[in-house]
Amino acid sequence: MTQQSIGLTGFGGYIPRLRLQRKSIAQANAWVAPNFLGKGKGERSMANWDEDSVTMAVEAARDLLGPDDDRSHVDGLFFGSTTMPFTDRLNAGIIAAALTLDEKVRAVDVASTQRAGTSALLRAITSVKAGETKHAVVLAADHRKTRAASAQELDFGDGAAALSVGTENIIAKYLGGTSLTVDFVDHFRGTGEEFDYNWEERWIRDEGFTKIVPRAVKAALEDSGTNGSDIKHFILPTTFGTKFAEQLAKASGIAPEAARDTLAANCGETGAAHSLVMLVHALQTDVKPGDKIMVVNFGGGCDALVFEATDKLATQAGKRGIVGSLAAGHPETNYMKFLTFNGLVEWEKGMRAEQDKKTALTTLYRNEDMIMGLVGGRCTETGVVQFPRSRISVNPNNHTVDTQEPYKFAERKAKILSWSADFLSASMNPPNHYGMVVFDEGGRIMMDFTDIEQGTVDSGMEVRLVFRIKDFDEVRGFRRYFWKAVPITNSNAKTSQAAE
Incomplete structure (x- = not known):
C-alpha cells in the first residue's frame, strides 16, 4: 500500500x-x-x-x-x-x-x-x-x-x-x-x-x-x-x-x-x-x-x-x-x-484613563462571534445587513423579526464615512483616531483606527479590518480584543495590495 x-x-x-x-x-x-x-x-x-x-x-x-x-x-x-x-x-x-x-x-x-x-x-x-x-x-x-x-x-x-x-x-x-x-x-x-x-x-x-x-x-x-x-x-x-x-x-x-x-x-x-x-x-x-x-x-x-x-x-x-x-x-x-x-516606562495617561476596564465574561461568551469574529446579521427576507445583529431588522421599511442569519464582516471591503482625531480621550498613541466605517455590500460600524499617521485620514478612504487589542484590564491581567480599521494610505498600500 x-x-x-x-x-x-x-x-x-x-x-x-x-x-x-x-x-x-x-x-x-x-x-x-x-x-x-x-x-x-x-x-x-x-x-x-x-x-x-x-x-x-x-x-x-x-x-x-x-x-x-x-x-x-x-x-x-x-x-x-x-x-x-x-x-x-x-x-x-x-x-x-x-x-x-x-x-x-x-x-x-x-x-x-x-x-x-x-x-x-x-x-x-x-x-x-x-x-x-x-x-x-x-x-x-x-x-x-x-x-x-x-x-x-x-x-x-x-x-x-x-x-x-x-x-x-x-x-x-x-x-x-x-x-x-x-x-x-x-x-x-x-x-x-x-x-x-x-x-x-x-x-x-x-x-x-x-x-x-x-x-x-x-x-x-x-x-x-x-x-x-x-x-x-x-x-x-x-x-x-x-x-x-x-x-x-x-x-x-x-x-x-x-x-x-x-x-x-x-x-x-x-x-x-x-x-x-x-x-x-x-x-x-x-x-x-x-x-x-x-x-x-x-x-x-x-x-x-x-x-x-x-x-x-x-x-x-x-x-x-x-x-x-x-x-x-x-x-x-x-x-x-x-x-x-512595550510597557518599559511609566507615563502619565491622564485622568480619562482612570476607569475600571473589567470585562463581562458572560457577555463576551454570549456574543463571541460578534465581538471576536465581527459577525453581524443579514435579513433573509430583505437582504439588509447590520452590525450588531438583533432580533429586529434595522430596515426602516420592514422591521422583520427573527429573520437574521450570521453575516461575516471581517473580509468585506469598506470605506470611511466620517472620522475624528481626538487628543482628549486616553490613547496609547495620540491622537485617538476613530470613525464610522461603511461596507460596500451594506452595513456600518463605528470603529477605532490603527496603523495610521496623523494627517493622513480622510472620508472616502478604503480601509481593511484587523484584529487587535481593544484595551487592557491591568487590575485583573485581562486584555480585550476587537476589530479595528486600517485606512489604506500610501504608506500601507503595499500591504493591502499584497493581501488582495
Whole structure:
C-alpha cells in the first residue's frame, strides 16, 4: 500500500508595519552602551501597542486562508509561541474565534521553547498523518520584551508565520525529520519574569549550536533519505548571523551557499516564529519546484525538517507573506514610543484613563462571534445587513423579526464615512483616531483606527479590518480584543495590495 504524501499546502505571513531604526536605539543608549553605535544599522520590526502574539498570528492566518470567509475545512489549529498573552486560557481558542473556525477544530497551544513553531509544525504533520485532522493550520508568533540597552533589543523583532498542512495540493512535500531534546540552557525566562536571562554567547555558539545542530541535521537527512549535497535551502535562525549559519551548514555536509539570509537587517529575529518566517520568505523568493529545503530550529535541543518543493508552489504567488510585509514597512525613529508601547516606562495617561476596564465574561461568551469574529446579521427576507445583529431588522421599511442569519464582516471591503482625531480621550498613541466605517455590500460600524499617521485620514478612504487589542484590564491581567480599521494610505498600500 502506497503511503499518502503529506506536506505544506499553503503559507502566510505577517510582520508589523513599524520598523524601529537601530540607529535610534544605539544613539539613545550611547551614554551607557557606546559599543551599540557600531551595531546601529538596519531596522527591526516593532509591534504596535495594540498588537501581540495572538493578533499577529491572526493576521498571518488570514493571509494564509485568503479572503474567503468559509473556513469550515480547517479542523486543526496549532499555535506556537513563547509570549502567549494568557498563561491559563487557550490562546489558540482566541485565534479560532477571530477566524470564525468551527468549534470542532482541534486547537492546541505549544509553548515554553524557541522550538515552539517547528514543534507545532511537527505536531500538525503527525496529526494529519494519523488521520486526526485533514486540513491543519500551523501558526507561530512572538513579541518578546527586552531590557533597554541590551543586545536583544537590537537583535529581536516581532512577527508571525502561518502554514497549512494536508495531503492535497501540496506545495512542499514533507520528506522526514527529527527532534532532539537536550536541556542546554542558553537562556531562560522564569514564571512571572518579563525578560529573558541570557548566558554567555561563546558558550551558546560553541557548545550549543556547533555541537547539537549537526547531530539533528544528520538524523533528519537519514530519516528523509536525503544527502546533504541535495539541500538547496538551509534555514537556521540565529542571532550570530548568516555567516555562522553557513559554517554550520558546511559542518553538516551541506553547501554553505545554501544557508538562507536570517533577515537580521530588516526584520530581526522573531523568536519561536523565525524558522517559519524564514521558510515562508524562502518559498516566496528563491525556492523552485524540486528544491529540497531543510528547516532547523535550535532551543532545548533541535528540530530539523526536510521538505521538497512541488510545482504547486506557483499557486501561492498572490500571497502577501513575509515578502509583502517587509516591503510595507514604515520607519520609526522614536525610541521612546518603542519603550512606551512595550510597557518599559511609566507615563502619565491622564485622568480619562482612570476607569475600571473589567470585562463581562458572560457577555463576551454570549456574543463571541460578534465581538471576536465581527459577525453581524443579514435579513433573509430583505437582504439588509447590520452590525450588531438583533432580533429586529434595522430596515426602516420592514422591521422583520427573527429573520437574521450570521453575516461575516471581517473580509468585506469598506470605506470611511466620517472620522475624528481626538487628543482628549486616553490613547496609547495620540491622537485617538476613530470613525464610522461603511461596507460596500451594506452595513456600518463605528470603529477605532490603527496603523495610521496623523494627517493622513480622510472620508472616502478604503480601509481593511484587523484584529487587535481593544484595551487592557491591568487590575485583573485581562486584555480585550476587537476589530479595528486600517485606512489604506500610501504608506500601507503595499500591504493591502499584497493581501488582495
